[in-house]
Amino acid sequence: MNGWTCPRCGRFFERNGQGHDCAPGLSVDEYFATGPTHERAVFEAVMQHLATVGPVHADVVSVGVFLKCPRKFAELRPMQRWVSVGFALPYRAAHPTITRKVVAYGSRFWHTANVATPEQIDAALCDLLTEAYLDASR
Numbered sequence: 001m002n003g004w005t006c007p008r009c010g011r012f013f014e015r016n017g018q019g020h021d022c023a024p025g026l027s028v029d030e031y032f033a034t035g036p037t038h039e040r041a042v043f044e045a046v047m048q049h050l051a052t053v054g055p056v057h058a059d060v061v062s063v064g065v066f067l068k069c070p071r072k073f074a075e076l077r078p079m080q081r082w083v084s085v086g087f088a089l090p091y092r093a094a095h096p097t098i099t100r101k102v103v104a105y106g107s108r109f110w111h112t113a114n115v116a117t118p119e120q121i122d123a124a125l126c127d128l129l130t131e132a133y134l135d136a137s138r
Contacts, residue, residue, distance in 0.1 A: 001055045003070030012057050014071040026060045035078050038116060042083040043076055045118035049126045053133050073136035074129060082116040085125075087132040095125050 004016040011025045032040045043065060050056045050067070059066040064077035064084075074087040085097075088108045097113035097120055104110075113125060 001057065001070050003057070003068070011059055011061075012068060012070065014068070023061065026062065028058065028060055031060045031062075031065070036080070038081075039076075039078045039083050041118045042085070042115050042121065045121040046074075046076065046085065046129065049121065049129065050133065053130050054137065056133070067133075069133055069137045071136045073132045079114070082114045085113040085115050085129075087111055087113075087129060088136070089128065089132055090135060093128050095128060097125060 004013050004018060005011070006013065006022060009022045009025070011022075028043075032043070046067075047056065047058065054069060057068045057070065059068055059072075064075055066072050067074040067076070074085065077084040077086070088110055090108055092102050092109050093111055095111075095113060097115055098111050099114055100112040102109050102111050111128070113120075115121060115125075
């Protein structure tokens with residue numbers, strides 16, 4: 001996977017010299033040591049599926065996990081009772097876990113799925129995450 005690693009903070013980005021908040025990332029274990037218990041199981045289910053799609057870099061920071069290929073195509077952010085799984089697609093999609101308003105930006109739509117258990121990462125949601133990955137890797 002091509003990309004650039006910031007020499008100051010060690011985080012991975014799509015473009016050389018890409019602007020960002022230069023704060024060091026966390027290891028997966030460091031991040032999940034303090035989070036809600038349901039969060040790691042959802043992360044593992046998402047990563048297990050994406051491993052069948054292609055290489056994914058998990059950029060773990062204090063606010064959540066940004067998934068990159070090398071461009072960010074999805075993010076997981078902890079909430080009190082669920083994980084907010086956000087992803088971009090070139091169209092508006094529907095899924096039972098997408099309960100927030102789908103937001104248009106440019107030629108993309110940002111979707112947010114509220115996922116409380118790994119079982120909610122079903123085949124249909126996996127298909128949407130696959131599409132987001134493939135779209136971002138073009």
